[in-house]
Amino acid sequence: MGGSMTMSAVAQSTANAPETGSAPGEPLLVVRKLTKTFARSRSLMDLVKGEPRRRVHALTEVDLSVRRGETLGIVGESGCGKSTLARCLVRLHRVDSGSVTYDGLDVVALRGAALRRFNRRVQMVFQDPYGSLNPRMTVRATIAEALSVHRICPRREMPARIAALMDLVHLPLSAAGRRPHEFSGGQRQRIGIARALALEPDCLIADELVSALDVSVQAQMVNLLLELQERLHLTVLFIAHDLRLVRHLSHRVAVMYLGRVVELAETEALFAHPRHPYTRALLDAAPELDPSRRGSAEAAVRGELPSPVNPPPGCAFHPRCPVAIEYCRRVRPELVRLRDGRLAACHLAATEDGLVQSTEL
Amino acid sequence: MTTPLLSIRGLRTTLATERGQVTVVDGVDLDVQPGEILGLVGESGSGKSMTLRSILRLIRAPGRVSGQVLWRGRDLVPLREAEMRAIRGREIGMIFQEPMTALNPVLSVGAQILENLVAHTDLGRSARQARAVELLDLVGISAPAQRVNDYPHQFSGGMRQRAMIAIALASNPTLLLADEPTTALDVTIQDQILKLLMHLRATLKMAVILVTHDLGVVAQSCDRVAVLYAGRVAEYGAVGPVFAAPHHAYTLGLLRSVPDARHARQPLRPIGGAPPAPDTVGERCAFMPRCAYATAACATARPPLVSLSDGRLSACVHWDQLEANEWAAV
Numbered sequence: 001m002g003g004s005m006t007m008s009a010v011a012q013s014t015a016n017a018p019e020t021g022s023a024p025g026e027p028l029l030v031v032r033k034l035t036k037t038f039a040r041s042r043s044l045m046d047l048v049k050g051e052p053r054r055r056v057h058a059l060t061e062v063d064l065s066v067r068r069g070e071t072l073g074i075v076g077e078s079g080c081g082k083s084t085l086a087r088c089l090v091r092l093h094r095v096d097s098g099s100v101t102y103d104g105l106d107v108v109a110l111r112g113a114a115l116r117r118f119n120r121r122v123q124m125v126f127q128d129p130y131g132s133l134n135p136r137m138t139v140r141a142t143i144a145e146a147l148s149v150h151r152i153c154p155r156r157e158m159p160a161r162i163a164a165l166m167d168l169v170h171l172p173l174s175a176a177g178r179r180p181h182e183f184s185g186g187q188r189q190r191i192g193i194a195r196a197l198a199l200e201p202d203c204l205i206a207d208e209l210v211s212a213l214d215v216s217v218q219a220q221m222v223n224l225l226l227e228l229q230e231r232l233h234l235t236v237l238f239i240a241h242d243l244r245l246v247r248h249l250s251h252r253v254a255v256m257y258l259g260r261v262v263e264l265a266e267t268e269a270l271f272a273h274p275r276h277p278y279t280r281a282l283l284d285a286a287p288e289l290d291p292s293r294r295g296s297a298e299a300a301v302r303g304e305l306p307s308p309v310n311p312p313p314g315c316a317f318h319p320r321c322p323v324a325i326e327y328c329r330r331v332r333p334e335l336v337r338l339r340d341g342r343l344a345a346c347h348l349a350a351t352e353d354g355l356v357q358s359t360e361l
Numbered sequence: 362m363t364t365p366l367l368s369i370r371g372l373r374t375t376l377a378t379e380r381g382q383v384t385v386v387d388g389v390d391l392d393v394q395p396g397e398i399l400g401l402v403g404e405s406g407s408g409k410s411m412t413l414r415s416i417l418r419l420i421r422a423p424g425r426v427s428g429q430v431l432w433r434g435r436d437l438v439p440l441r442e443a444e445m446r447a448i449r450g451r452e453i454g455m456i457f458q459e460p461m462t463a464l465n466p467v468l469s470v471g472a473q474i475l476e477n478l479v480a481h482t483d484l485g486r487s488a489r490q491a492r493a494v495e496l497l498d499l500v501g502i503s504a505p506a507q508r509v510n511d512y513p514h515q516f517s518g519g520m521r522q523r524a525m526i527a528i529a530l531a532s533n534p535t536l537l538l539a540d541e542p543t544t545a546l547d548v549t550i551q552d553q554i555l556k557l558l559m560h561l562r563a564t565l566k567m568a569v570i571l572v573t574h575d576l577g578v579v580a581q582s583c584d585r586v587a588v589l590y591a592g593r594v595a596e597y598g599a600v601g602p603v604f605a606a607p608h609h610a611y612t613l614g615l616l617r618s619v620p621d622a623r624h625a626r627q628p629l630r631p632i633g634g635a636p637p638a639p640d641t642v643g644e645r646c647a648f649m650p651r652c653a654y655a656t657a658a659c660a661t662a663r664p665p666l667v668s669l670s671d672g673r674l675s676a677c678v679h680w681d682q683l684e685a686n687e688w689a690a691v
Binding site for chain 2: 282294300304
């Protein structure tokens with residue numbers, strides 16, 4: 001494919017309804033056009049030269065929705081905005097523009113007591129349990145603090161509640177009197193989960209929950225997550241860069257690149273037939289566990305991630321895309337619904353499905 | 362089989378800690394053939410990085426390396442430091458996980474390549490300059506003539522790793538030790554670096570020891586693999602047969618811990634418990650407390666690394682009773 005291509009965008013269904021298909025489970029969390037930028041600190045040279053203050057475009061017009069009771073996986077490489085997205089959803093960051101709706105609630109506008117009530121319903125578990133647990137507090141004190149701040153139960157019921165939570169994450173009750181440094185990485189993650197579950201949330205956001213763990217411990221955590229979701233009917237946002245884990249845990253997967261969602265589909269459809277060239281590259285680059293199926297001697301994708309300070313015009317992936325055409329360099333593709341119900345932000349995929357008419361190919 | 366390039370026997374490394382001397386490499390035997398990529402795989406604390414460092418004796422005193430490291434027939438363990446320097450960085454190169462800490466931030470990338478060329482080759486000044494640019498080109502850095510004067514902070518993570526490989530290649534090493542070279546990188550960049558290493562191995566006929574915790578990396582890039590557990594070799598052999606039919610219960614457990622695409626959202630079969638603290642194992646199988654196959658025979662003595670068919674080695678008492686790794690059967 002080459003030459004110029006003029007397209008009239010006649011996508012019937014754009015990203016106004018980012019739920020793929022119409023399977024049961026209504027959307028619990030709906031994100032629309034979410035944008036977040038961070039001010040970049042200016043160097044002395046920039047000041048002297050009078051350069052304008054530059055901004056990092058962490059999230060640009062992100063659209064997605066999470067259905068009640070499902071696990072939505074979010075994958076992408078570092079700098080794609082997946083952690084910023086998680087932090088925006090629980091209001092650890094203020095968003096620049098766009099909306100977040102949780103069970104009909106306008107999350108962006110929440111304040112005071114309403115915000116605390118929301119925080120109780122949506123809990124986040126972080127990648128680094130060293131950083132998110134207070135080293136001076138015992139496990140019991142950590143969980144008790146969460147229980148009392150949110151007034152979950154009367155003080156006299158706390159010991160029983162703590163015992164139940166320890167049991168839920170498969171830690172012995174004797175561990176409650178110990179401090180974080182006395183635990184292994186996997187056990188510390190269990191403590192982080194117990195603290196999050198203490199508030200009886202209906203949605204859990206797991207940001208690289210198992211990334212720092214060894215593979216045998218990872219598997220234990222995967223089993224715990226599956227079990228908890230089943231028992232507590234949790235909605236889970238599973239953010240990770242490990243495709244194998246995301247595939248195993250998620251019902252649907254959103255792929256992010258440079259602050260945007262580029263593809264969102266049912267897990268099996270995404271892994272079996274990726275439609276966005278970046279998704280394809282990501283899948284090809286991930287080393288397969290079967291030595292008899294070796295990939296090509298060529299790398300799956302050339303080049304590196306562009307700077308989010310100065311994102312490329314048109315499709316953000318075009319400088320690395322093996323099939324990019326002139327049009328991709330100029331016009332940014334919208335996230336549109338393809339024929340099979342998935343969402344993708346690629347001109348070529350949209351053309352293939354007849355969603356845009358190309359007057360010249 | 363050809364004579365191995367590197368032959369390690371009974372390698373033992375101890376480190377000085379607050380609790381006294383702790384053994385982190387506990388009698389490792391390994392062979393590296395010329396031009397092959399050998400993977401050292403295991404979980405954190407299994408001794409894979411320490412084994413790699415011990416080969417070049419990069420162990421700070423009062424830590425100690427003992428045993429035998431035969432490099433082209435010559436034992437490196439008793440060598441004096443001055444003799445060691447003629448091998449370290451020259452015949453045997455090394456690259457690390459964190460290029461930003463391994464590279465010197467106040468020297469340009471070119472200067473750091475030149476340093477190695479001065480130390481290990483007899484090229485003249487202008488020849489060295491040209492060689493530095495050539496090396497950057499070889500590792501896939503675009504516009505190498507311009508980038509040679511850049512400093513490490515001007516490079517991205519993937520390019521820093523490429524620069525580090527260029528520095529290591531300056532002395533034309535016969536063996537490259539790579540300590541988790543792609544662990545800090547994104548998956549598409551990891552793919553680029555691994556393909557680069559495989560390409561360099563093929564064109565330069567250089568052997569590589571690749572330390573990684575990622576079984577997928579081993580499956581996709583190594584010829585042979587040694588699975589380490591608690592500072593000991595559990596299993597050693599060609600990658601295909603080891604993955605298809607593990608002959609050590611630990612290898613089987615590791616492979617089963619990884620999610621299988623055909624059983625989405627089903628519980629995994631993790632290895633229970635956690636690896637032992639260093640030096641607490643004693644004279645028995647180190648994996649015994651976590652092993653589903655363990656019997657009294659595993660507790661009586663340390664199982665030796667036994668030679669099986671096709672150059673396979675296993676230190677598992679029950680190696681012939683293990684179930685097949687089911688994904689391989691399909």
